[in-house]
Amino acid sequence: MQNSFFNRGFQRKRPASQHVLPPGQYETQDFPVLSAGPTPRIGTTKWALGLDGLVTNPQQWSWAEFNALPQQEFTVDIHCVTQWSKFGTQWRGVSLDTLLALAGPTPEARYVMAHCYGGYTTNLPLADLLGGKAFIGLQYDGQPLAPDHGGPARLVVPHLYFWKSAKWVQRLELRAEDAPGFWERAGYSMYGDPWKEQRYLDDDEDLAAGTR
């Protein structure tokens, strides 16, 4: 919704980004850390990742098993709901297509709840994890993923706001129905498309009602 309001004397000060920014975002070269509580420290000897719920072959990988899966390089742009965007981030990890092919979603499976070490959760449509759009990141910028950025392994779903890219991921549960995760229960969007500036539940309602 555009209006005629403007702030006298305000002008762009940051150099215009050479990238196309989603609405309301600015570019940063740093990699800010955001999380709701203490950083869980998960040793790789204790780490495991599960993929279960509405699947025909529930999976549970140890660190060694997971690292033996085929890995790929990903260069992606990330957009945080706190208004920063970072372009061209380089990751190495395992595609969700690989993992979901092993587990075999049932026809009823339409949503995923990501459960994390430390108790964080977030919800996503299953379709958003398929088709090369999502991966479990194990390395960032050529280094093992640091704990404060979600290491040893985090979900990365770069086309949605970055809170959907759950840090310290422990289990992906396939479900028939959508349900809110941690930030979603606190009023954040169920989907989080940065290009539609879908930050809060209100934005979901506005988009559904066609009022924006």
Place this chain on the structure above:
Amino acid sequence: MSRLEWQVATVEAVVPETPRVKTFVLRLPRWQPHRAGQHYTLRLTAPDGYQAQRSYSVASPPEQTGQIALTVELIEEGEVSGYLFEGVEPGDQLEVRGPIGGYFVWEATPQAGPLLLVAGGAGVVPLMAMLRHRQHAGVHNPTVLLYSVRAPEDVIYHRELLAMAATDATFTLLLTYTRHAPAGWTGYQRRPDAAMLAEAARRLPAPPDCFICGPTGLVEATASYLAAQGISSEAIRTERFGPGS
């Protein structure tokens, strides 16, 4: 929750807090009570349509009806904070949207347990909203604020915090100066460490609810120290200022 719509607020006052920090008191046409710890998003629009948004914690308590106070630190090269510092005076209008955030919040209830607040620099802002809310509500749960600053001139809300500590026996203010302490200072002069956090927690009669806000380094370290002391991670809530904003 109520709808979050952009509204045009009017600046009622601009209060210098430190050389690099100012508080902007805004009157909102559609004010609604916030929860202590929540933030608003502020949006600036240039005549050519260019927009920039930043989020700022509310410093005022929900009892201060019709207004919000946003305390803003001047960020080097900060597009939004720079404009607010240079250009904004009482009577000016600013677009805001909020209140936002349902997790880093504290309610002053008669049942409220011990509270440990840890701030680094401008991270004190949402914690100040909690302290003011607590004061307005007349709640006397044992409360400690451990506040880390570089130098004496960096202490935001200094007089108010000293007055609060002087008049409320259930509130303890612990300052630590990491670079320069005032003359004659006998308190802490180092970054918060495990021993300092343990001393802060020992001033409280039971394991506290913890709220930590500040730069990433301080928040990461402090949350780890508190977790290592056996405080459950559900009782430790954090909010960080990443660089680059």
